Amino acid sequence: MSDKRKIAEAVITRLSIYNRALGEIGKEGLEIISSDELGNRIGYSAAQIRKDLSCFGEFGEVGKGYFVQDLRDVISHILGVDRKWNVALAGAGHLGSALLAYPGFKQWGFNIVAVFDNDLAKIGKKWESIVIQDISELAKTVKEQDIRIGAIAVPPQVSQEIVDMFTSCGIRAILNFATASITVPEGVKLRNVDLATELECLSYFLTNEAEVRSEVLGKIKNSSGEGG
Amino acid sequence: MSDKRKIAEAVITRLSIYNRALGEIGKEGLEIISSDELGNRIGYSAAQIRKDLSCFGEFGEVGKGYFVQDLRDVISHILGVDRKWNVALAGAGHLGSALLAYPGFKQWGFNIVAVFDNDLAKIGKKWESIVIQDISELAKTVKEQDIRIGAIAVPPQVSQEIVDMFTSCGIRAILNFATASITVPEGVKLRNVDLATELECLSYFLTNEAEVRSEVLGKIKNSSGEGG
DNA sequence: GTATGTGAAGTAATTCACAGCT
DNA sequence: AGCTGTGAATTACTTCACATAC
Numbered sequence: 001m002s003d004k005r006k007i008a009e010a011v012i013t014r015l016s017i018y019n020r021a022l023g024e025i026g027k028e029g030l031e032i033i034s035s036d037e038l039g040n041r042i043g044y045s046a047a048q049i050r051k052d053l054s055c056f057g058e059f060g061e062v063g064k065g066y067f068v069q070d071l072r073d074v075i076s077h078i079l080g081v082d083r084k085w086n087v088a089l090a091g092a093g094h095l096g097s098a099l100l101a102y103p104g105f106k107q108w109g110f111n112i113v114a115v116f117d118n119d120l121a122k123i124g125k126k127w128e129s130i131v132i133q134d135i136s137e138l139a140k141t142v143k144e145q146d147i148r149i150g151a152i153a154v155p156p157q158v159s160q161e162i163v164d165m166f167t168s169c170g171i172r173a174i175l176n177f178a179t180a181s182i183t184v185p186e187g188v189k190l191r192n193v194d195l196a197t198e199l200e201c202l203s204y205f206l207t208n209e210a211e212v213r214s215e216v217l218g219k220i221k222n223s224s225g226e227g228g
Numbered sequence: 229m230s231d232k233r234k235i236a237e238a239v240i241t242r243l244s245i246y247n248r249a250l251g252e253i254g255k256e257g258l259e260i261i262s263s264d265e266l267g268n269r270i271g272y273s274a275a276q277i278r279k280d281l282s283c284f285g286e287f288g289e290v291g292k293g294y295f296v297q298d299l300r301d302v303i304s305h306i307l308g309v310d311r312k313w314n315v316a317l318a319g320a321g322h323l324g325s326a327l328l329a330y331p332g333f334k335q336w337g338f339n340i341v342a343v344f345d346n347d348l349a350k351i352g353k354k355w356e357s358i359v360i361q362d363i364s365e366l367a368k369t370v371k372e373q374d375i376r377i378g379a380i381a382v383p384p385q386v387s388q389e390i391v392d393m394f395t396s397c398g399i400r401a402i403l404n405f406a407t408a409s410i411t412v413p414e415g416v417k418l419r420n421v422d423l424a425t426e427l428e429c430l431s432y433f434l435t436n437e438a439e440v441r442s443e444v445l446g447k448i449k450n451s452s453g454e455g456g
Numbered sequence: 457g458t459a460t461g462t463g464a465a466g467t468a469a470t471t472c473a474c475a476g477c478t
Numbered sequence: 479a480g481c482t483g484t485g486a487a488t489t490a491c492t493t494c495a496c497a498t499a500c
Contacts, residue, residue, distance in 0.1 A: 007436075008469070009429065016428040021409055046481090047471055054483060056486065062482045063478040079428045080435025098326030102423075104407065110427050149430055157402040172438045173430035175423075179332065181249055181270040189433040191426045195330075195403075198419045199338050200244040200307045201237065202377055202401035205417040207308030208235075210400045236491075247460055274459090275493055290460045291500040444476060458500085467492070472487070478480085 011052045016077050022072040034065035059222045069128065076184060084109050086145055088171070090162045091153035092117040092132050093176055099153060100128050110149065118158075135162075139169040149173045156180035163190075239280045245270060245304050250300040261292035287352065290354065312337050314373055316399070318390045319381035320345040320360050323405055327381060328356050342369045346386075361389075367397040377401045384408035393419075 003122050006131070021042045025033055035046040053059055058068045062184075076082045089096055089112050100112055114184070115121060116135045123134050128148045133141060141147065150166035152159055152174060159178035166174055167188050178183060184190045249270045250378045252442055253261055263274040269391070279288055287302050304310045315333070317324055317340050345351060345364045361369060369375065378394035380387055380402060382432050387406035394402055395416050402418045404410060407425075412418045 016425040197244040
């Protein structure tokens with residue numbers, strides 16, 4: 001297929017997951033894999049995987065499956081992760097410092113090349129070889145360092161301000177860790193990592209679904225069954 | 229409505245967002261709000277909000293709107309966040325330590341009461357008033373401390389092991405920060421916080437959608453329009 | 457007049473199922 | 479025989495629009 005029509009965000013999310021799984025599978029030495037096998041490993045249906053891939057082209061060998069390395073290269077290219085991206089981080093608190101120290105980012109090709117804060121005690125300090133800058137230097141640094149992605153790890157009260165600063169200096173992709181409802185202009189992609197919501201979903205499940213199940217389990221004693 | 233039929237996870241996610249917004253609105257002193265106003269603030273449609281709420285009951289005043297505090301209490305109860313939850317954290321690396329130090333969790337009612345690691349250099353050390361334990365003590369501690377939620381911040385290679393340990397000692401709700409495809413038994417709720425996927429979605433957007441748009445913007449020069 | 461709650465309508469996402477290729 | 483790619487069918491989700499209540 002591979003027309004240029006709107007691809008659902010859920011498809012992209014899954015592509016990323018397929019890609020990671022393919023990496024693991026490749027390390028195991030497997031050269032070819034069917035949509036069925038891949039699906040079993042990561043908990044998606046074979047049909048789902050084939051449909052998702054069909055948005056972008058035909059990458060499989062009929063009767064055989066997908067060449068692991070080839071498919072990985074294709075998906076990496078689709079996702080745009082066959083290159084490096086420079087990232088600016090706003091907020092040098094607990095979360096910010098953990099993100100900076102976390103080796104995953106660089107490993108995946110996302111380099112945090114600048115960190116900003118408004119705390120005078122922090123500005124000028126060196127962290128993981130990066131000097132924390134005053135937020136007022138944002139626009140200049142974004143231009144100089146070709147930064148395309150902004151990460152936000154500031155208190156909720158100031159998160160919208162940071163978003164506005166990011167977008168007004170040309171950043172079109174934002175990863176937000178602040179627990180606040182922020183808005184971005186048309187043409188800017190925002191992804192929220194919302195720990196409060198994640199925990200609250202778990203809380204809902206424990207309160208409304210798991211308990212019911214455990215009552216049932218209690219009644220049928222201890223048959224170790226997960227059947228549902 | 230409020231029947232006991234299956235509620236979509238997306239609904240729960242939004243309830244959490246409505247709840248946070250209601251908190252902010254309450255602080256501003258507003259006592260009553262319509263679904264329309266609430267929707268405008270957080271970027272959802274009024275119909276969506278009303279439909280979501282209708283899964284659980286009728287909480288509004290026809291012709292007026294919703295009493296902010298009342299609705300907040302109702303949603304908090306639905307989500308099960310009108311109580312405290314004890315959380316076990318596996319992994320005392322960079323990310324784990326940031327999570328532990330992060331004040332949000334406790335503030336939202338999720339107390340990290342135990343931390344586990346397999347690094348002998350870390351075990352026994354005190355962190356934020358919690359002594360890091362060997363992972364072998366997990367089952368005992370989970371029981372003693374009435375821990376219901378497990379958070380995973382370990383390297384991907386061992387994440388499935390931790391999941392299995394958590395589930396086999398009765399934990400039914402897991403927040404996973406490890407970038408790995410893990411599976412849980414039926415009856416256990418897993419939420420993934422997947423930074424690699426989040427970043428890759430942004431990368432996809434920049435590669436496939438934002439660039440196209442900026443070409444268009446380039447052609448029409450600088451009309452500042454966001455028109456979609 | 458105003459805003460809820462909700463069937464009905466309309467979209468979107470997923471799964472089915474099979475023709476067609478190797 | 480085995481597995482992809484994809485229309486068709488199904489299921490899930492969202493929006494519409496209005497009767498109803500204040």
